[in-house]
Amino acid sequence: MADEARKVALVTGAARGIGLAAARRFLAGGWRVALLDIDGGTLREAVAWAGAPEATMALVCDVADPDAVNGAVQDLGSRFGRLDALVNNAGIAVFKPILETSFEEWSRVLAVNLSGPFLCTQKAAPLMAETGGGAVVNVTSISGMRASTLRVAYGTSKAGLAHLTKQQAVELAGLGIRVNAVAPGPVDTAMAKAVHSPAIRADYRDAIPLGRYGLEEELAEAIFFLCSDGASYITGQTLGVDGGFGATGIGLP
Numbered sequence: 001m002a003d004e005a006r007k008v009a010l011v012t013g014a015a016r017g018i019g020l021a022a023a024r025r026f027l028a029g030g031w032r033v034a035l036l037d038i039d040g041g042t043l044r045e046a047v048a049w050a051g052a053p054e055a056t057m058a059l060v061c062d063v064a065d066p067d068a069v070n071g072a073v074q075d076l077g078s079r080f081g082r083l084d085a086l087v088n089n090a091g092i093a094v095f096k097p098i099l100e101t102s103f104e105e106w107s108r109v110l111a112v113n114l115s116g117p118f119l120c121t122q123k124a125a126p127l128m129a130e131t132g133g134g135a136v137v138n139v140t141s142i143s144g145m146r147a148s149t150l151r152v153a154y155g156t157s158k159a160g161l162a163h164l165t166k167q168q169a170v171e172l173a174g175l176g177i178r179v180n181a182v183a184p185g186p187v188d189t190a191m192a193k194a195v196h197s198p199a200i201r202a203d204y205r206d207a208i209p210l211g212r213y214g215l216e217e218e219l220a221e222a223i224f225f226l227c228s229d230g231a232s233y234i235t236g237q238t239l240g241v242d243g244g245f246g247a248t249g250i251g252l253p
């Protein structure tokens, strides 16, 4: 296949965790991938490790910075000439109750987890439309589906992102762009290691019907499916990838 016909994905928060697994899944599927992250050092290591210099590029960018996102999408367009999928995966977690959450923490979580996907989609959609459209996947969370202690900023940001998914799906359908979300249950990434206490871990294992945390690769597979032609009639949906936790009705630990 000529290089210009190879599909292109932009994955945010791709230096590690679920984002890096998604980037690797797209590469395995024959796509070219732009890996975007705020952490330039880890990002460059990840891109080198992927070992496909002709099919990858690194974009050091804060998804909450409109000018940086604009520049990153322009760089992607100059290098690859098209965009077929955007994965809004970059996110941060602050696990604190409302009385202990500073306004700075609240604002930054909302900026990265909610404004980031707004900005990336707004800047990327015109490039997608140039070749007839594409797919967006937003990474939400089961934390956006239920209120709980410790998650006032994080849970609110993810609930907002679930609604933004529907909004984007309705607004961008006319450009040929489908928009869906995956809602992970707990996945043992650096983020989970930082915010899941031993008590939270034990409660999750007891409550999840499949009895374990998810794997990064399991999330990547769902993301890749939603960007593939196999999902051509699916838009505006949230797919829980949570070992059945969402089906139980049990509260978040």
Ligand code: NAD
Residues within 6 Å of the ligand: 012, 013, 014, 015, 016, 017, 018, 019, 036, 037, 038, 039, 061, 062, 063, 064, 089, 090, 091, 092, 093, 112, 139, 140, 141, 142, 183, 184, 185, 186, 187, 188, 189, 190, 191, 192
């Ligand atoms: P992670 O912390 O391992 O990786 C997140 C990546 O995003 C990091 O590389 C980080 O540098 C990057 N990032 C953070 N802020 C950024 C910014 N402003 N601009 C660009 N990049 C930025 O986390 P993860 O567990 O892989 O999480 C990925 C997504 O999945 C997040 O949106 C998270 O909320 C969501 N999620 C994770 C879990 C879980 O249990 N791990 C559960 C539900 C949802």
